[in-house]
Amino acid sequence: MPDHKLYPEIEPYSTGTLNVSDIHTIFYEEAGNPDGKPALFLHGGPGVGINPGYRRFFDPGFYRAILPDQRGAGRSTPHAEIEENTTWDIVDDLEKLREHLGVDKWLVMGGSWGSTLALSYAITYPDSIAGIIIRGVFLARPFEIEWLHKPGGASRIYPDKWEKYLEAVPEDKRGNTARAYYEMLTSEDDNIRSKAAKAWSSWEGAITTLFPDEQALAEMTEDKTSMSIGRIECYYTINNFFMKSDNYLLENINNMRGIPVRIVQGRYDIICPVQSAWDLHKALPDSELVIVPNGAHSPMDEGMAGELVKAAEEFKKLF
Secondary structure, three states, rough: OOOOOOOOOOOOOOOEEEEEOOOOOEEEEEEEEEEEEOEEEEOOOOOOOEEEEEEHOOOOEEEEEEEEEEEOOOOOEOOOOOOOOOHHHHHHEEEHHHOOOOOOOOOOOOHHHHHHHHHHHHHHHHHHHHEEEEEEOOOOOHHHHHHHHOOHHHHHHHHHHHHHHHHOOHHOOOOHHHHHHHHHHOOOOHHHHHHHHHHHHHHHHHHOOOOOOOHHHHHHHHHHHHHHHHHHHHHHHHHHHHOOOOOHHHHHHHOOOOEEEEEEOOOOOOOOHHHHHHHHHHHHHOOOOEEOOOOOOOOHHHHHHHHHHHHHHHHHHEE
């Protein structure tokens, strides 16, 4: 595949569920070659869920692609549940899933929150990972959270979309938009929750792609999807993504040294600016950093998708 386009659409050959706690059951699908080399895909959000297009990053003749919906997201149950839902709960879920599926080591691909999760998983369970491909790096540091949810960051690039994001928040609570949204997203009033979820998801969806993508925005703001994105992502945001310190991932990066890492970063990524990918690359000097000149945040943008497919092709050598 010299032009590194997405592989053709493909249906899963298997689906399943795994009880990971007294509350949560995660759903997963497998696509490609049942006897192929295992590749785990981690969706973003948290709360976004698996998109069928994510199966297309992997050569279906070589890879056994495994795509779980994380706690509360997609087809996992209970939907949009925030109880017993933290970064470290999901990290342990991934290890349970690996053992459940009889996988020795797998290639891990993830973007945005999925990059945070991939790094958290690698720091905790480095022996379970053959290699990592991450996109739209998010290290869950305070300035990265503030960039998206406080004035002076993404708001300066998309002031029109930021204004709509603020409209849902009472004026006296706009000093902490994420906290105000959390109050609405956990309200007992269905209407308040629904409006807040759509507003939260609309802000993120509007700034995800390089050029406006009405279909992608419609998918993110659909009732069920927007609720899991809004509730879970907001909950993680106000809890600093459950990191144990402000710079936890970089402080513990030595735990994963020796794991091959490819970083794919869009130059025009507004949600996760290039600075974080650069900081990660500097902390992991043996990593490969590809800055896509026409890339933004979405993995489905042409430039981003091509580099992700290319990375998965080149990482075949790890097996």
